[in-house]
Each structure stands twice: as structure tokens, then as C-alpha cells.
Amino acid sequence: xxxxxxxxxxxxxxxxxxxxxxxxxxxxxxxxxxxxxxxxxxxxxxxxxxxxxxxxxxxxxxxxxxxxxxxxxxxxxxxxxxxxxxxxxxxxxxxxxxxxxxxxxxxxxxxxxxxxxxxxxxxxxxxxxxxxxxxxxxxxxxxxxxxxxxxxxxxxxxxxxxxxxxxxxxxxxxxxxxxxxxxxxxxxxxxxxxxxxxxxxxxxxxxxxxxxxxxxxxxxxxxxxxxxxxxxxxxxxxxxxxxxxxxxxxxxxxxxxxxxxxxxxxxxxxxxxxxxxxxxxxxxxxxxxxxxxxxxxxxxxxxxxxxxxxxxxxxxxxxxxxxxxxxxxxxxxxxxxxxxxxxxxxxxxxxxxxxxxxxxxxxxxxxxxxxxxxxxxxxxxxxxxxxxxxxxxxxxxxxxxxxxxxxxxxxxxxxxxxxxxxxxxxxxxxxxxxxxxxxxxxxxxxxxxxxxxxxxxxxxxxxxxxxxxxxxxxxxxxxxxxxxxxxxxxxxxxxxxxxxxxxxxxxxxxxxxxxxxxxxxxxxxxxxxxxxxxxxxxxxxxxxxxxxxxxxxxxxxxxxxxxxxxxx
RNA sequence: CGGGGUGUAGCUCAGUCUGGUAGAGCACUGCGUUCGGGACGCAGGGGCCGUAGGUUCAAAUCCUAUCACCCCGACCA
Numbered sequence: 001x002x003x004x005x006x007x008x009x010x011x012x013x014x015x016x017x018x019x020x021x022x023x024x025x026x027x028x029x030x031x032x033x034x035x036x037x038x039x040x041x042x043x044x045x046x047x048x049x050x051x052x053x054x055x056x057x058x059x060x061x062x063x064x065x066x067x068x069x070x071x072x073x074x075x076x077x078x079x080x081x082x083x084x085x086x087x088x089x090x091x092x093x094x095x096x097x098x099x100x101x102x103x104x105x106x107x108x109x110x111x112x113x114x115x116x117x118x119x120x121x122x123x124x125x126x127x128x129x130x131x132x133x134x135x136x137x138x139x140x141x142x143x144x145x146x147x148x149x150x151x152x153x154x155x156x157x158x159x160x161x162x163x164x165x166x167x168x169x170x171x172x173x174x175x176x177x178x179x180x181x182x183x184x185x186x187x188x189x190x191x192x193x194x195x196x197x198x199x200x201x202x203x204x205x206x207x208x209x210x211x212x213x214x215x216x217x218x219x220x221x222x223x224x225x226x227x228x229x230x231x232x233x234x235x236x237x238x239x240x241x242x243x244x245x246x247x248x249x250x251x252x253x254x255x256x257x258x259x260x261x262x263x264x265x266x267x268x269x270x271x272x273x274x275x276x277x278x279x280x281x282x283x284x285x286x287x288x289x290x291x292x293x294x295x296x297x298x299x300x301x302x303x304x305x306x307x308x309x310x311x312x313x314x315x316x317x318x319x320x321x322x323x324x325x326x327x328x329x330x331x332x333x334x335x336x337x338x339x340x341x342x343x344x345x346x347x348x349x350x351x352x353x354x355x356x357x358x359x360x361x362x363x364x365x366x367x368x369x370x371x372x373x374x375x376x377x378x379x380x381x382x383x384x385x386x387x388x389x390x391x392x393x394x395x396x397x398x399x400x401x402x403x404x405x406x407x408x409x410x411x412x413x414x415x416x417x418x419x420x421x422x423x424x425x426x427x428x429x430x431x432x433x434x435x436x437x438x439x440x441x442x443x444x445x446x447x448x449x450x451x452x453x454x455x456x457x458x459x460x461x462x463x464x465x466x467x468x469x470x471x472x473x474x475x476x477x478x479x480x481x482x483x484x485x486x487x488x489x490x491x492x493x494x495x496x497x498x499x500x501x502x503x504x505x506x507x508x509x510x511x512x513x514x515x516x517x518x519x520x521x522x523x524x525x526x527x528x529x530x531x532x533x534x535x536x537x538x539x540x541x542x543x544x545x546x547x548x549x550x551x552x553x554x555x556x557x558x559x560x561x562x563x564x565x566x567x568x
Numbered sequence: 569c570g571g572g573g574u575g576u577a578g579c580u581c582a583g584u585c586u587g588g589u590a591g592a593g594c595a596c597u598g599c600g601u602u603c604g605g606g607a608c609g610c611a612g613g614g615g616c617c618g619u620a621g622g623u624u625c626a627a628a629u630c631c632u633a634u635c636a637c638c639c640c641g642a643c644c645a
Contacts, residue, residue: 009578009579009595010606011578011579011580011594011595012579012580012594012595012606013579013580013581013593013594014579014580015579015580016574016579016580016581016638017574017637017638017639019638019639027579034637036636036637037636037637037638143569143642144639146638146639261644261645262644262645263644263645266645277645278645279643279644279645280644280645281643281644281645282644282645295643299643300643301643302643303643317642318642318643318644320569320570320642321570321644324644324645329645330645331644331645332644332645333645334644334645335645357645358645360645365645385643459605475604477603477604478603478604480603481603510603510606511602511603511604511605511606511607512603512604512605513603513604513605513606513607514605514606514607515604515605515606516604516605516606517605517606518606520605521606529604531604533604541604
């Protein structure tokens with residue numbers, strides 16, 4: 001491909017509303033353009049990368065025995081009502097009506113549709129197991145789309161669904177997919193970690209996520225190098241603390257704390273550490289208007305754990321200030337003393353003695369508060385997020401914390417959908433059996449962003465070889481003037497193509513520096529510069545995007561040189 | 569959903585406070601010079617100043633409404 005025929009509009013300046021590098025570089029390199037919030041057009045260069053990612057995924061899915069299908073983006077409400085997710089999914093499910101006023105939605109995922117297919121197409125245990133997959137567009141009406149293609153509303157996903165006669169087969173299918181995913185992410189050149197995960201809106205029993213390690217990641221993962229444990233902090237169960245509660249040594253006193261409505265402010269105002277404070281969170285309840293959750297001041301509530309508690313409404317919803325006042329308290333000054341509502345206390349807040357907490361009165365806190373003596377200890381639960389240094393659930397040591405971008409997730413669904421939708425096959429005895437299901441997703445568009453987060457420098461993107469939009473860029477110097485350069489460029493291009501490389505020739509009438517800068521920005525892994533200087537010795541210049549070194553190589557061996565330096 | 573912010577050329581942004589001919593840089597077009605790390609000169613094209621009302625002799629600028637986008641928060645006790 002000649003650049004004179006491929007309009008790329010690179011930007012020198014960083015677009016104002018892009019905050020993470022991958023988003024900035026994708027915009028600057030002309031991979032994507034924003035159409036509306038969370039909606040992006042993929043321009044030629046970006047689309048090529050997407051194709052490469054899709055191809056690798058397709059090859060590995062096929063190798064693992066999965067069958068490619070294609071399901072509609074628009075789905076009828078009936079199917080979602082059958083699985084009960086029409087009501088359960090929430091506002092992320094974009095609902096639309098057709099001209100006959102019939103309800104439809106834009107598919108955020110395809111369990112319902114694929115289960116419908118399976119129950120109609122699969123009749124006998126002899127046909128199982130089957131794994132259907134597709135690569136296609138999903139729509140989720142995200143509460144806050146951000147980071148460009150990383151959390152978009154419309155995105156490309158590879159989703160696969162496996163159907164099994166029994167759990168044993170499901171486990172085997174899950175294992176096969178897990179291996180396929182490892183191959184995929186290895187081939188994509190990503191540094192990732194497999195972590196235990198919450199099953200969320202999809203449901204099912206066991207689930208793992210493939211997390212690409214990146215500081216800009218939205219997920220927090222906890223891992224322990226000693227015992228091999230790795231999990232999304234959402235699901236890390238913490239063992240109970242083994243510290244005893246000291247005896248009370250202070251008496252409970254009311255202190256004036258004007259305008260001090262946060263733990264941080266409270267700690268500095270009173271000169272006590274946050275871990276000596278008790279934070280009170282009020283959330284909606286199912287049996288009562290509110291449920292109180294008590295945590296140590298330096299700990300964070302874990303929403304997944306809180307939602308599991310009996311009496312706590314799902315999704316977890318914090319009370320608004322007006323609702324707090326209706327309960328006789330004041331936002332910013334809530335505390336357990338005199339608050340007569342259902343409550344849970346985090347196990348790590350139980351050993352607190354002589355602690356500080358809100359007085360349920362504007363601008364006042366209590367200090368010297370003690371469980372049992374001043375306020376009854378509520379039911380104890382595991383409520384908080386793990387932090388670095390916590391004991392690992394694996395039993396072998398302390399947890400470390402890292403950030404990750406979730407690029408894939410695999411689930412053992414069980415019979416959640418197949419039971420609700422009556423997806424059965426006849427077993428060897430001729431009796432109907434509900435199929436066991438697994439489901440397996442990869443965020444294809446997100447993989448592109450994640451790859452950039454892990455592979456860039458101050459000049460631009462550095463594509464891993466397997467997903468680069470082009471393998472090599474040929475930059476002729478002074479092609480307009482030098483017939484020698486023009487000829488060598490055309491010959492080199494043909495030679496590279498014959499050797500199986502996707503080559504891009506920058507034949508634009510620009511100065512060399514301009515072309516080098518663009519080549520670096522769009523991140524083509526291998527660069528060949530052709531100039532009179534080199535041609536006089538029968539050589540051209542080779543440079544890898546990953547290395548600062550340039551080397552002069554014989555013109556007729558350039559294909560071999562690149563082949564030798566290519567990875568993956 | 570709550571709070572904050574921003575809407576002026578394709579992009580980055582001035583101009584708005586204090587109403588009076590719509591600007592700069594980048595990008596784009598033409599010509600010339602230049603030609604190994606985002607060149608320079610000259611000449612150009614391009615804006616319903618988000619939208620709708622209002623105030624005024626006069627509105628990008630003041631007022632009202634509305635829409636869009638961005639950020640923060642929703643973990644604050």
C-alpha cells in the first residue's frame with residue numbers, strides 16, 4: 001500500500017478529551033474517530049489492527065474446535081423475558097421498539113439468542129459438546145463511557161458459548177477454552193494475568209478473567225506470588241483478623257467537628273489515624289429502607305460482598321443525603337450510636353476500641369466509642385476490599401495489588417439459561433436433560449487499546465508484530481528527484497510483498513523528518529529507509545521501532561533481515 | 569443520578585469579565601525555496617461562535633431555556 005493512496009490524518013496535538021495514552025495515540029495516529037459518546041469509527045489503519053486481532057482469535061477458536069456463527073445485534077424482548085434478564089439487566093440494556101411497538105434490545109451479550117439456537121438445533125447428547133462463537137458488535141449503555149475504545153458503549157467482542165451434557169464435560173470445555181485464551185493472549189503479545197472473578201450480570205458458578213497489566217486499568221487485582229493466588233479484588237474473601245479487641249480505656253464523649261464530613265478530614269481535625277475511626281455507609285435494603293454498613297476508616301466497601309448480604313438491595317445503592325436525614329441522621333456525620341436500623345460490621349472493624357464515629361448530628365462526632373459498652377455489635381461480615389499486605393486466601397503469604405484491563409472472561413454458567421429457557425437434549429436413556437453451559441468472551445476492541453497501553457513510547461505506538469496494521473514501512477528519501485531511489489523503492493516494495501510482508505510505502509511529498517515522525521506515531525514495527533547515499537553501496541537502512549539502533553543492510557537481503565527480526 | 573466544567577475553523581485554543589468588522593497555531597489548497605527527525609515565505613479556502621428564545625440601535629460576549637460533550641463523585645459519613 002502506498003501512503004499517497006491511504007489518507008492518514010495524524011495529529012501533532014493531543015485531543016483535549018483523551019486522558020489515557022491509548023486513547024490519545026489512537027486518535028493521533030488516526031486509528032479511530034469519535035462519533036458520539038462511547039461510539040467510534042474505525043479508520044483503515046485501526047480496522048487493519050482489529051482484523052489482525054480477530055484473525056488470531058478466530059484461528060485459536062477454530063483450533064479449539066469452536067464453531068463460528070453470527071447472531072443479530074437486535075434481539076426480541078421475549079427471549080430476555082424468558083431468561084428473566086429483561087427486568088434484571090438494568091439500564092445498561094438499551095431497549096428499543098420497532099414500528100409495531102414490539103420491544104427489542106441491542107444485545108449486550110448473546111446468552112439468550114444462542115440458547116434459543118441450541119434448544120432448537122441440538123436434540124441429542126450425541127451432538128454434544130458444541131461450542132458456538134461469533135465475533136461481532138455488542139452494545140452496552142454504559143453509565144460513563146470513557147478512555148476511548150477501552151470502555152465504549154458499542155464495541156467488538158468475541159463471545160463463545162459451549163453446551164454440554166453434564167458438568168464433567170463443561171469442566172473439560174472450560175479447560176479447553178482457558179488454554180485457547182492463553183494461546184490467544186500469548187500470540188497477541190500481551191502481558192496478562194488470569195484471576196478469579198465475580199460472575200456479575202452473566203451469572204454462573206466459576207469465572208476467571210484475563211487481565212492485561214496496566215497502570216491505567218480500571219480493575220484492581222490482588223495476587224500472591226508465594227501461593228499463586230490471583231483474584232479481582234471484588235471477590236477476594238479475607239480471613240478474619242486475629243487481633244483481640246483491647247478493653248475500653250476512654251469514655252464516650254461528644255466532640256464538635258464543624259464541617260468535618262469525611263474520614264480524611266476527621267482524622268486530621270482530631271489528630272487520630274483513619275484506622276481508629278469507624279465509617280458508616282447507608283445503603284438501600286430489601287426489608288428496610290436502609291441498612292448500615294460499618295467499616296474501619298481506612299478501608300473501602302466491597303460492593304460485590306455487600307450485595308451478597310441478606311437484606312441489602314441489589315444493585316448496591318447508597319442513600320442520598322435527604323434519605324439519610326429521614327432516618328434521623330446527617331450525611332457526613334453518621335454513626336452507629338442511636339441508629340436503629342439493620343446493620344453489618346466488617347470483621348476488621350470489630351477489634352476497634354475507643355474509636356471515633358459520627359454522632360448522627362451535624363458537625364458532631366463521638367470519640368472513645370466502644371462496641372458492646374456504648375453500642376451493640378451488629379452482625380459481623382466480610383465487607384471490605386483487600387489491600388496490599390492482607391493475608392492471601394491461598395494461605396501462602398501476603399497480597400500484592402495491581403491494576404488491570406479486563407480483556408477476557410470465561411464462565412462456567414451451568415444451567416442458568418438452559419433451565420430458564422428449556423434447552424434440553426435426550427440422553428442415552430432417551431430422557432430429556434438440561435444442558436450445561438459455559439461462556440467465554442474477549443473484548444476485541446479493548447485488546448487493541450490494551451496493547452497500546454503496554455506498547456508505546458513518547459513518539460507513539462509500538463505494535464507487537466502480530467497485530468501491527470503493516471509489517472514494514474518503506475521510506476524513500478528524495479524520491480521525486482532521484483530516479484534511482486524511486487526504482488529501488490518500487491522494487492523493494494514488490495520484494496517485500498513477495499516475501500509475504502504487508503508493506504507500506506511513504507511516497508508522500510514530505511520531508512524525511514515528517515515521515516519518520518508519522519512512522520513512529522503509527523507504530524509500524526519495521527522501517528526501511530531508501531536513499532541515494534545507501535544505494536550507492538547497494539544498501540538500505542533497517543530500523544526496528546523497538547530499538548534506537550539503525551543498521552545498513554544489503555538491499556537484496558532486506559526481506560531476510562526483517563524476517564529474522566520479526567516476533568510472533 | 570449528584571457536583572463541576574466546556575461548547576468559537578478538521579485539531580489545539582484566544583476573544584466573553586468591560587456588547588461595536590470573528591482571530592492565532594496546527595491541518596488543508598496554489599506557487600516558490602527547502603529536503604535524514606514534525607521546514608520557510610507569499611497567496612488562499614474554510615466558522616449560523618452548540619441550539620432556541622429574550623434584552624439592546626447593536627450579542628460569540630448580557631439574560632433564560634435547552635442540547636451535546638468532558639471531568640469528578642456515586643466508597644460521603
